[in-house]
Amino acid sequence: MAKSKFLRFFNLHSGEDKKENVLENVVNNISFRGANLWILACAIVIASVGLNVNSTAVIIGAMLISPLMSPIVGAGFALGVYDFPLLKKSLKNLLIATFVSLLVSFLYFTLSPFKDAQSELLARTSPNIYDVLIAFFGGLVGVIxxxxxxxGNPIPGVAIATALMPPLCTAGxxxxxxxxxxxxxxxxxxxxxxxxxxxxxxIIVKYLNYPKVNFVDSNREKKITRVITLIILVLIVPSVYFAYTLLQQKQFAQKVSNFIQNSFTDKGYTVVFERTNYNTNPKKLELAFxxxxxxxxxxxxxxxxxxxxxxxNTELIIRQDNNDLKADILNEINKKEQNLSDKDLRIKQLNAELNKYQINTPNLQQNIQVLFPQITSYSIGIQNKIISQDSVNNTISLIYQTDKxxxxxxxxxxxNWMKIQFPEREVTIIENN
Structure with a gap:
């Protein structure tokens, strides 16, 4: 009795709609004609814009609009009830929707002046086993x-989780x-x-015992099952490999982080530039201080x-600018072999020299953060630009990195803003991404 009550908690037949009503709704939503096609095209444009400007909110909006799931669900129902005309219709409409989506996104990105690969785009280029899990369990929720x-309200969540639109736009x-x-x-x-x-x-259609539309002998049913199993393996094996690669890359990044923390940061060495390249052979780690x-x-x-x-299998590259006068001066100050009187005199001389190369602009860091929030880190300094044997021009150089x-x-x-800050000097801007 207790077991019976417990099982009722997981009974999918409770609250189930009439099977004929469900099938009718599924069939009616499969076709991509008229309004459905226009909605799909508009959703593709919206998703493409969102990927182009790296806006998660816009991408989510496009996924909610998109009607792409209907022919996929229709194909699942057709396989479950062995309705092969319905399967053919579903696959045909899915191909139409896929072609239209690729065409629209291709045209958008061809015409768009901004073609940089943003993080939202790159996230859709390396699928792994987690994408399999999201698609499978998201699909379960949607069909239930x-x-x-x-x-209820699971359908919008399923549209967002399974994310059919962004990969198509990324392909375009x-x-x-x-x-x-x-x-x-x-x-x-x-x-x-x-x-x-x-x-x-x-799986849900079979579990809920939807009646078979056409009589299928046991041999044909086994053949269909084997084909489905083969497709599962073909799709899962590469995704497992991608997941393993992703795990290895994250472990590498963590090891690099520990190395930098223990070998440099904890010793007071300020790292101003860090870049790792996991996909080269050997892998590369570049640092500058x-x-x-x-x-x-x-x-x-x-x-x-x-x-x-x-x-x-990693090459360590430490970038060092031998012309960095400020560093040379500070190194000279710290030489221990000089006697005290010589040191005092030399320090005064070096400090006077160093003052020539110091940049005194109040609130420069706060202003950059407010005016240019995309800049995540920067370094600014003065370089000696030799114009002739007797002429040296001090140039202000700003080297910056951005997340966008x-x-x-x-x-x-x-x-222009830098020129206003340093009106009497030449300004050089260098992006170091």
Whole structure:
């Protein structure tokens, strides 16, 4: 008795809509004609804009509008009830929707002046096992909601979670810029989502005992089951590989972070530039420091330390500017072999020299953060530009990094603003992304 009550908590037949009503709704929403096609095209444009400007909110809005799930669910229902005319119709409309989506997104990104790969775009180019799980369980939720009398509010959440629109738009972006690795990765993610939503629909339809439309002998039913199993394996194996690669990359990033923290940050060395490249052979770790200079012996010692942190097959590159006058002066100040009187005299001379190269602009950091919030880090200094044997020009150099590339208008605004800050000197702006 207690077991019976417990099982009722998981009974999907409770609150189930009439099967004929569910099937009728599924069939009616499959076709991409008229309004559905216009809605799809508009949703693709919205999603493409969102990916182009890196706006998550806009992308979510496009996913809520999109009617792409209908033919996928229709294919799952068709397989579950062995309605092959319905399966053919569903796949035909899914192909139409896919082609229209690729065409619209391709045209948008071809015409768009901004073609930089934003993080939202890059996130759709390397699918992994987690995308399989999201598509499968998202599809389960969606189909369960479709078969209820009270549909409730899971459908919008399913549209957002399974994310059919962004991969298609990313595939169109890959075509527009001629990057076929982006195109292939995004199309693979889209295929994963489509198939596993279809598979979850098939499972729920079988579980709820929807009646078979056509008589199917046991041999044909087994054949269909084997084909579905084969497709599952074909799609899952590459996604598992991608998930493993992602895990290895995250572990590498964590090891690098520990190495930098223990070897440099904890010792008071300010890291002003850090770049890792996981996809080269060997992998690369590039670092630059504010004032610290490393000898060849120290650099070799640091390379040996990489092994202690489990960082293998990695080339350590430490960028050092030998013309960095400020660092040279500070090193000279710290020389211990000089006697005290010589030191005092030399320090005064060096401090006087150093003052020539100091930049005294009040609230410069706060102003940059307010006016240019995209800039995540920057360094500013003075370089000696030799014009002739007797003429040296002191140039102000600003080197910056951003989480979102500055537009041409913003870059010009930054240059003009720097010229206002230093009206009597030449200004050089360098983006270091």
């Amino acid at each position: 909601a479709i078969t209820r009398v009270e549909k 972006y890959g075509l527009a810029i001629g990057n076929f690795s982006y195109f292939a990765g995004a199309l693979y993610l889209y295929t994963i989502n489509c198939f596993f939503i279809c598979l979850s629909t098939f 504010l004032i610290k200079k490393f000898s060849k012996e120290e650099v070799e010692g640091l390379k040996e330390q990489l092994k202690d942190y489990g960082i293998t 590339k500055l537009s041409p208008e913003e870059s010009l605004k930054l240059e």
